[in-house]
Amino acid sequence: MRRLAGRVDHIDPFHVMELAKMAAVLEREGRSIIHMGIGEPDFTAPPAVVAAATRAMSDGKSQYTSANGLPALREAIAAHYAQVYGLEIDPARIVVTAGASAALLLACAALVEPGAKVLMPDPSYPCNRHFVAAFDGEAQMIPCGPEQRFQLSAELVRAHWGSSTRGVLLASPSNPTGTSIPQQELQDIVATVREKGGFTIVDEIYQGLTYDAAPFSALSLGDDIIVINSFSKYFNMTGWRLGWLVVPSAMVPAIEKLAQNLFICASTIAQHAALACFAPESLALYEQRKDEFRRRRDYIVPALRELGFVVPVVPDGAFYVYADCSKLSDDADQLTIDMLNHAGVVLVPGLDFGPSTAHGYIRLSYATSMDNLVEAVHRLQVFFQARRQS
Template sequence: MDLQRLATASRLANIDAFHVMELAKQANELERAGRHIIHMGIGEPDFTAAEPVVRAAEAAMRRGVTQYTGALGIHALREAIAGYYKTMYGLEIPARRVIVTAGASGALLLACAVLVEIGAEVLMPDPSYPCNRHFVAAFDGAARMIPSGPAERFQLTAAQVEANWNERTRGVLLASPSNPTGTSILPDELARILQAVRARQGFAILDEIYQGLSYDAPPVSALSLDDNVVTVNSFSKYFNMTGWRLGWLVVPDALVADFEKVAQNLFICASAVAQHAALACFTPEAMAIYDERKAEFRRRRDLIVPALESLGLHVPVMPDGAFYVYADCRGVNHAAAGDADRLTQAMLHDAGVVLVPGQDFGPHTARDYIRVSYATSRRNIEEAMARLQKLFR
């Protein structure tokens, strides 16, 4: 008997497939066929959870703290995160404003559930992390992608906010440092953006998950500029705990109860074991490990940027955070120059190197740019660059 295909919600038309996962699937097939593939596509640290965190997880399981927690997270972890803001930024953030979530994705979903009205427009730069616009679409809002190039550091500017705000606009969703570009919003510009949003009684959601990996200047949290922003952070990137699915929000006092109500219904709570393990992230032993890993990421950045330039992959803005480089592919010596999709296919199939075309991140830079993740060893980076040099000859 033929099964009838169920009708799906119309909002799915506004949610695109994630092209990076298609490339990863192709790479896996090549590996199964015996090819050696260097993965520089998916944004995941090659480091795993620090040993103190692993020990804390084992201890938590043996103590039996594996049951539901409160929807806002365990108090000790919320206190520890508040202390982290004091240490890292010099900010006094009350623990009651910290909400522990099921990863940064869970945090962004909660923020959109609370703040995005049906039909509301949310401004974000093009290029942006693709899931950000899909989080907005999931709650029947509309992401408005504003073309942002090297002159804007691939970020939204206050002038763009003012020029593009209309009667449907309700807020902005930004990331600093950014995926895919690794660039930060400069503090003075961020202050002007937040002022422009506040003057229009809008909301600002700031994804700060890569701020622990800021290389050229101390990071500036949006919370130091405006108490009304909603910031998103995560244990995935700086703390190297991607699969543990643990993140957090800092929200204005007046919105805590609203976020708690939605979290209770959508997620119940984040993983109890992951929460207890994450307490160890803030110990001196663990922080020393993270500092050394951060230094290694910086060494990788300083290795890969000139290597890409030598291949004709121009880097118009030096990435100052995260572990990504956004490179212009129009100058390479290859038939697919200026066609990022075709070029990354050639890189994969002819050189065995996985990179990501710009099409995932918005139409403005889709054909001309590729994203390079240097979340892999320096040995892999050197081998990948040698393979690409041979390809471009």
């Protein structure tokens, strides 16, 4: 086999998936496993969305769309920003993509040059740093603890900006922590990056799942902000692989050219289906499901604390809890393996999300039923009691 490109060496394995494979082996052996590792809603697309996909297939609406997406869908997304956030976004600035991953890939392809450094918090979603590495840039991970809500601050951006820094990549709410950047802090970060002549990319794929504050998008801070969003999380369409990108008007031709060459277009069937996401009955269902996620969060956070975990920051969005397990173990990776093997519960160690919390934190996804959460807590109670007695 010929030698692979050197950039492959900078892409780490995804430990979440390794645990999922271990769990699958146990399930094949007949074990009951409760999955709270992978961040995927247990809800699926609403009936109106499924019906719209069926109609599109029956009507033969399966040819390529333009690289930027169906005009009707771009207009519907713009209308959603107006309705929910009070923002007037030109649909021409919206590019429909094959999931948020494709949106991040396009943004990094357009902005990251070899050797460029991009600031992001540690912990953060591992694929974000790998998108930067894919274009021979360097993700500069800045340790961000509970005192910063596990998020970058303007002060940290100023302190770590160097001659090779080109921008910041943020996520609000964040995976793995479920925490958002306060509006004033985000405004200060944007002003700092603007002063340095850099770019600001904000991943808002969990923005629809914000529980404790009024809806807010970074797009309100200026037309130069690049925002990523997705139909996967709030809209419950993970496997449909559909997202979008909002970019400054001047960037649209470059993004369109890249999209034409790298993807041609996002799934046409998924795009037609997504139009039904904005129907009143679909939006009402999404809000009901959001309330259910909030109910689960309000159950699992105190339950984790009772088990001995420390939850230093209550998540205000997404469907994750980032919990300090250092009072229970000095090795989060081994602890998650033990919890899987002995309790049948899948949680994720901090190993994937950055070195600063690799060994002392675990991530829990509460995107599963309340019954599963209650049973998981019971199993973990038994597990930790047995550990204390051994």
